[in-house]
Amino acid sequence: MDGMVEENGSSGGAGSADPLAGAGSAAASSTPHVVAVTSIVQLTLPSQAPSAQVQSVIQPNQQSVIQTASNIQSVQLPKGNVILVSKPSSVIHTTQGTLQTLQIKPEPNTLVSSQGQSCSDESCSDDEGPKRKYREMLTRRPSYRKILNDLGGAEIAVIPAGALQTDGGLHTLAVSGAGSGGAIVQYATNQDAQFYVPEDQTRKRELRLLKNREAARECRRKKKEYIKCLENRVAVLENQNKALIEELKSLKELYCQQKTE
DNA sequence: TAGAGGTTTCGTCAAGATTC
DNA sequence: GAATCTTGACGAAACCTCTA
Numbered sequence: 431m432d433g434m435v436e437e438n439g440s441s442g443g444a445g446s447a448d449p450l451a452g453a454g455s456a457a458a459s460s461t462p463h464v465v466a467v468t469s470i471v472q473l474t475l476p477s478q479a480p481s482a483q484v485q486s487v488i489q490p491n492q493q494s495v496i497q498t499a500s501n502i503q504s505v506q507l508p509k510g511n512v513i514l515v516s517k518p519s520s521v522i523h524t525t526q527g528t529l530q531t532l533q534i535k536p537e538p539n540t541l542v543s544s545q546g547q548s549c550s551d552e553s554c555s556d557d558e559g560p561k562r563k564y565r566e567m568l569t570r571r572p573s574y575r576k577i578l579n580d581l582g583g584a585e586i587a588v589i590p591a592g593a594l595q596t597d598g599g600l601h602t603l604a605v606s607g608a609g610s611g612g613a614i615v616q617y618a619t620n621q622d623a624q625f626y627v628p629e630d631q632t633r634k635r636e637l638r639l640l641k642n643r644e645a646a647r648e649c650r651r652k653k654k655e656y657i658k659c660l661e662n663r664v665a666v667l668e669n670q671n672k673a674l675i676e677e678l679k680s681l682k683e684l685y686c687q688q689k690t691e
Numbered sequence: 692t693a694g695a696g697g698t699t700t701c702g703t704c705a706a707g708a709t710t711c
Numbered sequence: 712g713a714a715t716c717t718t719g720a721c722g723a724a725a726c727c728t729c730t731a
Binding site for chain 2: 639642643646647650
């Protein structure tokens with residue numbers, strides 16, 4: 431995580447798929463007898479990351495912003511997913527309403543392998559039958575699209591991988607991608623093809639490989655997007671945490687002042 | 692500057708998930 | 712249930728950084 435957090439700094443980059451992106455701050459009205467501390471905390475993310483603003487939770491005419499434990503909504507998801515719960519009375523404001531608790535709880539007895547994939551600790555200690563056994567141990571996680579859809583935002587756009595056309599026995603598959611820079615692959619299915627007369631199996635295999643290649647690219651793109659989205663959320667939450675700590679400090683000071691008077 | 696070591700990217704395989 | 716999609720794992724190649 432190389433995100434940078436700064437107070438009252440300049441805004442960061444352009445928007446992303448993060449539903450929290452560009453979380454705005456509601457202007458706080460003030461009343462004379464209460465010290466209203468409105469500190470805008472702004473974070474700047476390194477690349478293509480949105481800026482987010484978190485307004486101080488100290489607001490006029492608000493009895494107490496220190497919430498009791500009963501106000502905290504604990505949300506637990508089965509596989510370490512992240513969820514944002516909207517709650518009207520929340521003091522953290524965003525453009526999309528309010529945010530409440532975010533909790534990430536790993537399943538008990540879960541280890542993370544060197545590849546970043548989790549597995550149970552009994553099964554990880556098994557040393558027989560290398561690859562296949564290892565694969566079988568791993569439980570499949572839900573797709574990134576599914577995760578983001580479950581979160582109710584940041585839908586990942588589905589870009590069609592390629593267009594398959596047939597033209598007189600000559601099949602054309604247009605492939606676009608960052609790595610390849612775009613390519614047209616053609617393969618013949620009739621006997622007139624001069625140099626390349628693939629058998630059906632070979633042709634099917636090539637087509638499958640081509641599709642899978644493109645699918646892998648797309649999958650990696652979505653994964654990057656998903657990770658960026660999570661990083662943004664971490665930054666926003668760190669920001670909120672910071673604001674709450676500041677607020678607590680202010681309240682303590684205020685309390686001490688009133689006590690001494 | 693060579694090269695050793697680390698990181699990133701890509702293609703492929705395999706298997707679970709999804710669609711029809 | 713077959714076909715297709717999705718994604719973790721793996722290895723290879725390219726790329727980057729550091730050191731002698």
